[in-house]
Amino acid sequence: HQVLHIVPETFQQVQHLQHLCSTLLLDLWKPFLPQDICVGEDLHIRVPAPLVKEVKDSLDQHMISYKVLIPNVQELVDQSMPRERSSHRQAPEGYVYTEYHPMEEIYQWMIQIQKSYSELVTQHYLGKTVENREMYYLQISQPSDKTKKIVWMDCGIHAREWISPAFCQWFVKEILQNYKSDPKISRFLQNLDLYVLPVLNIDGYMYSWEKERLWRKNRSPHMNSGTCYGTDLNRNFNSSWGSVGVSHNCSSEVFCGSGPESEPETRAVAQFIEQKKSNILCYLTMHSYGQYILTPYGSTTEPPSNSEELMLVAKQAASALVGKYGTSYQVGPTSLILYSNSGSSRDWAHTIGIPFSYTFELRDKGTYGFLLPSNQIQPTCEETM
Amino acid sequence: DIADVGHKYHLDLVLEDVLAKDTTVNCTAEVLYHLGNQNTAPDVQFTLEGELRTTAEADNLFYNQIKSLDKVLVAENIPDSQGSVSPAMEPVHLLAWVASGYVIWQNSTENTKLQLAQIRRVKQVKRSDEYLEFDYLVLLHEMVSQEIIPWQMTVLWHPQHGVQVTQHSCQPQHSLE
Numbered sequence: 153h154q155v156l157h158i159v160p161e162t163f164q165q166v167q168h169l170q171h172l173c174s175t176l177l178l179d180l181w182k183p184f185l186p187q188d189i190c191v192g193e194d195l196h197i198r199v200p201a202p203l204v205k206e207v208k209d210s211l212d213q214h215m216i217s218y219k220v221l222i223p224n225v226q227e228l229v230d231q232s233m234p235r236e237r238s239s240h241r242q243a244p245e246g247y248v249y250t251e252y253h254p255m256e257e258i259y260q261w262m263i264q265i266q267k268s269y270s271e272l273v274t275q276h277y278l279g280k281t282v283e284n285r286e287m288y289y290l291q292i293s294q295p296s297d298k299t300k301k302i303v304w305m306d307c308g309i310h311a312r313e314w315i316s317p318a319f320c321q322w323f324v325k326e327i328l329q330n331y332k333s334d335p336k337i338s339r340f341l342q343n344l345d346l347y348v349l350p351v352l353n354i355d356g357y358m359y360s361w362e363k364e365r366l367w368r369k370n371r372s373p374h375m376n377s378g379t380c381y382g383t384d385l386n387r388n389f390n391s392s393w394g395s396v397g398v399s400h401n402c403s404s405e406v407f408c409g410s411g412p413e414s415e416p417e418t419r420a421v422a423q424f425i426e427q428k429k430s431n432i433l434c435y436l437t438m439h440s441y442g443q444y445i446l447t448p449y450g451s452t453t454e455p456p457s458n459s460e461e462l463m464l465v466a467k468q469a470a471s472a473l474v475g476k477y478g479t480s481y482q483v484g485p486t487s488l489i490l491y492s493n494s495g496s497s498r499d500w501a502h503t504i505g506i507p508f509s510y511t512f513e514l515r516d517k518g519t520y521g522f523l524l525p526s527n528q529i530q531p532t533c534e535e536t537m
Numbered sequence: 538d539i540a541d542v543g544h545k546y547h548l549d550l551v552l553e554d555v556l557a558k559d560t561t562v563n564c565t566a567e568v569l570y571h572l573g574n575q576n577t578a579p580d581v582q583f584t585l586e587g588e589l590r591t592t593a594e595a596d597n598l599f600y601n602q603i604k605s606l607d608k609v610l611v612a613e614n615i616p617d618s619q620g621s622v623s624p625a626m627e628p629v630h631l632l633a634w635v636a637s638g639y640v641i642w643q644n645s646t647e648n649t650k651l652q653l654a655q656i657r658r659v660k661q662v663k664r665s666d667e668y669l670e671f672d673y674l675v676l677l678h679e680m681v682s683q684e685i686i687p688w689q690m691t692v693l694w695h696p697q698h699g700v701q702v703t704q705h706s707c708q709p710q711h712s713l714e
Binding site for chain 1: 555614616617618619620621652653654655676678680681682683684685710
């Protein structure tokens with residue numbers, strides 16, 4: 153945001169300036185009201201970053217001379233506020249991205265991150281979990297007059313895969329801290345909007361913190377003979393649901409639920425994506441472990457229509473990844489390189505028309521498996537960026 | 538494919554030393570999965586091209602540490618939820634890894650992929666002879682079914698005599714509660 157200093161010279165200039173202020177809803181610092189703008193009197197206006205060019209062009213067009221009084225309002229704000237660390241914006245203060253965080257802290261983090269980067273980030277409600285908890289995603293979007301294509305990424309569909317939500321948080325932090333200085337990121341944001349769901353299976357994630365570290369499914373109760381808990385959310389989507397690589401028995405880790413989209417978490421995500429599908433370019437879902445980039449499908453070995461392009465992009469991602477720390481990822485369709493499964497979110501996203509749909513299985517290959525030590529969070533996230 | 542017998546795989550592997558990542562050894566192996574009989578472990582033949590690193594010093598250190606304990610060693614959840622293993626428990630973890638490798642071999646088919654997920658409980662059993670004995674309850678993760686299978690194993694170890702799994706059995710899942 154910039155603050156411009158203008159001294160209007162003629163009445164026509166005053167009129168134009170008043171018009172500009174009211175149509176663009178600019179923030180008048182001096183005077184307070186547009187009607188008090190006068191010939192020969194100092195005018196200070198704060199112009200939000202996305203409008204700076206437009207305003208300056210308009211002033212030039214009308215031969216109104218101006219000076220930039222404050223080139224960067226945020227910087228000034230940071231400098232004038234007492235901070236323990238440097239004035240380089242870090243948000244939220246003190247959040248440790250190299251540690252695993254329980255859900256309460258992740259909820260707090262989302263609020264903080266929106267506050268600290270409000271020009272880019274908005275938090276949105278997606279739906280409720282079985283246990284009535286609120287699901288939120290973050291939208292990272294650079295203001296622009298054109299509609300942008302969307303990249304969606306969700307983490308934590310399986311409770312025990314802790315490195316996955318850790319990655320989503322890291323990813324958001326990296327984008328926000330570097331979008332101004334990194335040309336790749338800034339170009340990315342000029343053309344694409346990012347939607348990030350840090351924890352999809354909130355109830356399961358909390359259960360893995362409080363009760364059973366190796367829990368996988370959600371926490372929906374099923375009456376069997378006594379109560380059994382949990383549907384595998386990644387077998388619950390409406391893509392060849394219930395056909396292969398699943399169990400119809402609740403006691404199984406791959407129980408697909410009582411029907412496609414039987415789970416509120418699945419419905420919350422599916423409804424949203426369905427609604428936005430014509431603008432979604434890429435669907436990413438993060439899991440662990442195994443070190444794979446998986447393409448559709450799991451339920452059949454029949455290749456998807458754009459399989460060549462899907463593979464090409466995935467292979468490029470894998471080679472960029474290995475270049476960082478030597479971590480090798482295998483690339484290919486789930487049905488060929490892993491096992492058969494149906495009802496996965498990635499398959500469903502592709503069948504409804506989202507061209508690029510991938511499952512990432514992050515580190516490692518079984519040495520620590522789900523219990524990936526927190527000292528591996530940083531390298532895992534850095535290489536996956 | 539070997540008619541009426543099973544499926545044989547020839548493998549060229551590179552073994553990496555977990556504790557000394559730059560050390561690798563080439564290995565060739567043949568694995569025969571028996572047709573039909575899911576209760577027999579696959580046959581494994583292997584040849585190492587080179588030698589494995591000697592671990593005598595670390596082995597003896599661990600051995601003496603355990604022998605000199607006042608109370609029997611008891612521990613839970615290795616690694617812990619955050620993935621950490623305390624330095625004192627590293628050898629206990631490694632021993633479980635080796636021992637569970639045997640259990641996994643005994644229970645593998647072409648359709649399973651088992652990994653040690655966590656040591657739930659380990660308890661040392663005092664012995665009058667020179668061997669160390671540990672009673673482990675480990676959690677194995679099976680990739681295809683995604684199941685976590687509790688497995689009990691009794692492990693004997695001695696620096697010169699190596700590892701032996703004298704007894705092992707799969708446990709019912711609710712035994713985790």
